[in-house]
Amino acid sequence: MSDSGQKGDILLDIKGLKIQGFSDEKWHDIVNGVDLTLRRGEVMGLIGESGAGKSTLGLAAMGYTQPGCKITAGEIIFDGVDLAKLSDAEKRKFWGNRMTYVAQSAAASFNPAHRLIAQTTASTIRAGLKDRSEAYSDARILYDALNLPDPEHIGDRYPHQVSGGQLQRVMTAMAMSPRPNLIVFDEPTTALDVTTQVEVLSSMRKIVEEFNTAAIYITHDLAVVAQMSDFIKVLRYGYEVEEAPTRQMLSTPKESYTKSLWSVRALEKKEQEIGQSILSLKGIDAAYGVSKVLFDVDIEVPKGSTVAVVGESGSGKSTTARVITGLLPQTAGSVHFDGTELPPALADRSKDQKRRIQMIYQMADTAMNPRQTVRDIIGRPLEFYLDLRGKAKNDRILELLEMIELDGRFLERLPSELSGGQKQRICIARALAANPDFVICDEVTSALDQIVQEGILKLLLRLQKELGLTYLFITHDISTVKAISDQVVVMNEGKVVEQGQKTEVFQPPHPGYTELLLSSVPEMDPDWLTNLNAKCADLKG
Amino acid sequence: MTQDPETYSALGEVGAFQERRTLWTRIKLDLKKSPMTARFGMSVILIYAIVAIFAPLLAPYGEAEVFPVPYAPWSSEFIFGTDQIGRDIFSRMIYGARNTVGIAVATTLLAFLIGGGLGLAAAINRSWLDQFLSRTVDVLMAIPSLIFALVLLSVFGSTVINLIIIIAVLDSTRVFRLTRAVAINVVVMDYVEAARLRGEGIGWIMRREILPNIMPPLVAEFGLRFCFVFLAIAALSFLGVGIQPPTADWGSMVRENASLIQFAQYDLKAGLTPLLPASAIALLTVAVNFVVDWFLHKTSGIRDE
Numbered sequence: 001m002s003d004s005g006q007k008g009d010i011l012l013d014i015k016g017l018k019i020q021g022f023s024d025e026k027w028h029d030i031v032n033g034v035d036l037t038l039r040r041g042e043v044m045g046l047i048g049e050s051g052a053g054k055s056t057l058g059l060a061a062m063g064y065t066q067p068g069c070k071i072t073a074g075e076i077i078f079d080g081v082d083l084a085k086l087s088d089a090e091k092r093k094f095w096g097n098r099m100t101y102v103a104q105s106a107a108a109s110f111n112p113a114h115r116l117i118a119q120t121t122a123s124t125i126r127a128g129l130k131d132r133s134e135a136y137s138d139a140r141i142l143y144d145a146l147n148l149p150d151p152e153h154i155g156d157r158y159p160h161q162v163s164g165g166q167l168q169r170v171m172t173a174m175a176m177s178p179r180p181n182l183i184v185f186d187e188p189t190t191a192l193d194v195t196t197q198v199e200v201l202s203s204m205r206k207i208v209e210e211f212n213t214a215a216i217y218i219t220h221d222l223a224v225v226a227q228m229s230d231f232i233k234v235l236r237y238g239y240e241v242e243e244a245p246t247r248q249m250l251s252t253p254k255e256s257y258t259k260s261l262w263s264v265r266a267l268e269k270k271e272q273e274i275g276q277s278i279l280s281l282k283g284i285d286a287a288y289g290v291s292k293v294l295f296d297v298d299i300e301v302p303k304g305s306t307v308a309v310v311g312e313s314g315s316g317k318s319t320t321a322r323v324i325t326g327l328l329p330q331t332a333g334s335v336h337f338d339g340t341e342l343p344p345a346l347a348d349r350s351k352d353q354k355r356r357i358q359m360i361y362q363m364a365d366t367a368m369n370p371r372q373t374v375r376d377i378i379g380r381p382l383e384f385y386l387d388l389r390g391k392a393k394n395d396r397i398l399e400l401l402e403m404i405e406l407d408g409r410f411l412e413r414l415p416s417e418l419s420g421g422q423k424q425r426i427c428i429a430r431a432l433a434a435n436p437d438f439v440i441c442d443e444v445t446s447a448l449d450q451i452v453q454e455g456i457l458k459l460l461l462r463l464q465k466e467l468g469l470t471y472l473f474i475t476h477d478i479s480t481v482k483a484i485s486d487q488v489v490v491m492n493e494g495k496v497v498e499q500g501q502k503t504e505v506f507q508p509p510h511p512g513y514t515e516l517l518l519s520s521v522p523e524m525d526p527d528w529l530t531n532l533n534a535k536c537a538d539l540k541g
Numbered sequence: 542m543t544q545d546p547e548t549y550s551a552l553g554e555v556g557a558f559q560e561r562r563t564l565w566t567r568i569k570l571d572l573k574k575s576p577m578t579a580r581f582g583m584s585v586i587l588i589y590a591i592v593a594i595f596a597p598l599l600a601p602y603g604e605a606e607v608f609p610v611p612y613a614p615w616s617s618e619f620i621f622g623t624d625q626i627g628r629d630i631f632s633r634m635i636y637g638a639r640n641t642v643g644i645a646v647a648t649t650l651l652a653f654l655i656g657g658g659l660g661l662a663a664a665i666n667r668s669w670l671d672q673f674l675s676r677t678v679d680v681l682m683a684i685p686s687l688i689f690a691l692v693l694l695s696v697f698g699s700t701v702i703n704l705i706i707i708i709a710v711l712d713s714t715r716v717f718r719l720t721r722a723v724a725i726n727v728v729v730m731d732y733v734e735a736a737r738l739r740g741e742g743i744g745w746i747m748r749r750e751i752l753p754n755i756m757p758p759l760v761a762e763f764g765l766r767f768c769f770v771f772l773a774i775a776a777l778s779f780l781g782v783g784i785q786p787p788t789a790d791w792g793s794m795v796r797e798n799a800s801l802i803q804f805a806q807y808d809l810k811a812g813l814t815p816l817l818p819a820s821a822i823a824l825l826t827v828a829v830n831f832v833v834d835w836f837l838h839k840t841s842g843i844r845d846e
Contacts, residue, residue: 325738327734327737346738351740354738354740358738359735359738361731361735366730366731366732367732367735368732369732369749369750369754370754371753371754372749380739381739384739384741385739430735434739
């Protein structure tokens with residue numbers, strides 16, 4: 001919808017907004033008196049940890065509250081109208097018309113039974129902004145602007161026929177279709193690979209600039225927000241911590257909380273000397289049924305060090321871990337652990353061999369039985385491997401809880417009563433309970449907020465030093481690799497592309513894939529995306 | 542919860558901590574919020590249970606005590622009259638609660654033991670065992686169960702033990718399917734993989750990792766399955782191959798007194814007599830369904846408040 005607004009006019013003005021949510025038979029404050037001003041054509045970055053109220057505030061900017069939430073005070077003035085005072089029927093005239101929303105998980109937000117183009121244009125046609133053929137041809141223009149392959153025909157596909165990154169861009173096209181004044185992006189790239197994320201970010205930025213749309217970009221990834229926004233607002237516990245233009249915020253953050261957010265990325269481990277190998281994979285081939293996923297993989301893991309395995313999803317990182325643990329017996333090659341060859345199948349390994357290799361999972365939520373208390377979760381390996389009972393077991397559980405910087409108050413809690421970082425810590429304690437030598441960490445920090453990530457990484461480093469653990473660290477995040485690893489293995493399509501000391505691998509020149517992977521990781525430099533795109537254009541030109 | 546903006550600490554992290562209630566207070570809270578239908582259902586079940594347990598104390602006469610007046614009308618001596626050979630119908634109704642309901646409960650439990658155990662094993666194993674069990678269950682389910690039960694009972698003889706085993710095996714197919722379906726969703730969770738990596742045996746994984754997470758649908762199914770078993774036993778008794786006389790049982794009581802219904806035009810009370818055990822069956826089935834509905838609604842997380 002185009003109207004007479006000029007760039008720079010105030011579009012959205014939120015004053016003293018308070019939102020409460022109902023849970024556990026009480027009302028809790030979610031947003032505590034936040035002010036926000038957004039002008040036409042501006043992009044505001046909204047950052048904070050989970051539970052900071054970012055998403056609630058983002059939705060409230062559209063006058064919407066999730067079920068179980070209510071706006072208790074404040075005004076939301078959108079182009080002169082206070083949305084907080086309107087009925088749902090009146091607000092619906094704005095939604096999908098003058099303001100649109102891009103959700104975090106595109107895959108969960110599309111109706112699998114309709115073609116993409118029908119979903120892209122549905123609200124535009126319903127609002128009577130364009131007729132069907134106009135809306136369809138406009139959608140194709142948008143697909144093209146978002147760099148989607150085959151923009152003429154991609155709209156005829158169903159959601160499951162395109163990739164996650166493409167779906168996220170189709171969703172952006174859907175949001176742009178009515179030419180709204182305001183788009184709210186709620187963590188739109190969190191679920192994507194780094195290489196895909198770059199493409200999606202570039203096309204989102206391009207389209208927002210092209211149509212002079214105001215946008216609110218919600219994320220917990222600082223590097224991403226640096227690329228997208230004109231100014232940044234930091235939220236914590238539903239309060240505003242700080243707001244400033246992007247460059248100023250990055251170079252001179254005022255509040256200590258903001259500084260601590262910024263410092264996370266500075267963590268870097270000093271590289272260790274290569275010692276004796278504790279685990280070596282030689283010529284590993286593996287397959288799921290008939291489809292082969294690993295091709296001649298050789299990996300050496302020196303004792304007491306951290307080897308990071310990096311690559312996109314589908315590159316065979318997790319499959320490698322499954323071969324090491326014995327869940328997926330290899331079809332060729334051998335796994336040697338501390339001098340002896342491990343039997344390929346888990347069932348053939350001895351209890352002690354199982355004990356010495358432990359695993360920590362990406363999603364702590366699903367890695368712990370929701371019906372077991374912390375005491376049961378940590379206590380079971382003690383009982384199982386070390387035959388500890390009664391007081392000895394209890395003392396050891398408390399000792400382990402202290403090691404992971406928690407205490408006895410957590411003993412009787414269920415996983416659902418822990419925060420994301422605490423859950424991951426309990427999973428670490430469960431792995432440590434077995435007194436392992438070798439720990440496989442499968443994307444252990446990728447589901448966590450940055451500040452929590454830093455805490456977990458520091459904990460893992462400290463434990464390595466104290467207990468002499470060896471880690472195999474699977475990740476797709478390069479800043480995590482810098483923070484924790486000594487050696488790096490780059491994988492792509494089931495093969496090892498490059499392997500060596502961290503400094504060597506990160507030193508140019510890189511083989512093609514490593515270059516792509518490294519250059520795709522957003523940096524905390526507001527010009528990074530612009531430079532990267534210019535570089536790509538140069539290469540193409 | 543500390544809200545210190547300066548430092549990060551794992552202890553102070555915002556978690557969704559809620560007050561832990563004891564089982565008893567939770568049950569009391571749930572009961573307080575329960576709808577009328579569920580309360581009605583629970584009271585009926587409770588009354589049936591009391592009647593079943595204290596049958597010898599409550600019944601005025603013995604289960605198989607024969608009086609010289611067959612088909613006696615309703616009177617103060619025989620509240621619901623007597624049957625075709627002169628047994629007190631009221632007393633037999635009371636003993637019937639014990640026999641019919643008791644056998645139905647035992648059968649349902651056995652069906653769950655067989656179906657649940659094999660269902661879990663199939664879900665964990667997922668290879669030849671799963672294939673074998675699932676196909677066997679398909680075959681059993683393809684045969685109409687009442688007719689199949691009739692055939693088997695005629696072959697093996699209508700003893701209480703045979704009755705329990707045959708109906709339990711036939712009904713365990715449904716339990717197997719449900720258990721396998723819900724367990725498969727849990728088996729793929731990382732915590733089950735973690736238990737497997739630890740080297741836990743199949744028994745531990747079944748009992749400790751999976752079973753607690755699939756309890757709600759199984760408990761609901763237990764209620765429904767009980768109704769079906771109960772009705773199947775009553776139907777078999779009505780057909781004459783179920784619980785055998787002189788054991789009092791509602792299904793056979795309906796059959797034995799069925800002819801009385803044609804006297805309803807002369808004596809309404811006499812006509813009602815065969816309907817009494819029938820309505821006892823119906824009432825319990827409805828009551829159990831009310832409770833199961835409420836339980837399913839509560840545990841499925843669908844809230845309409």
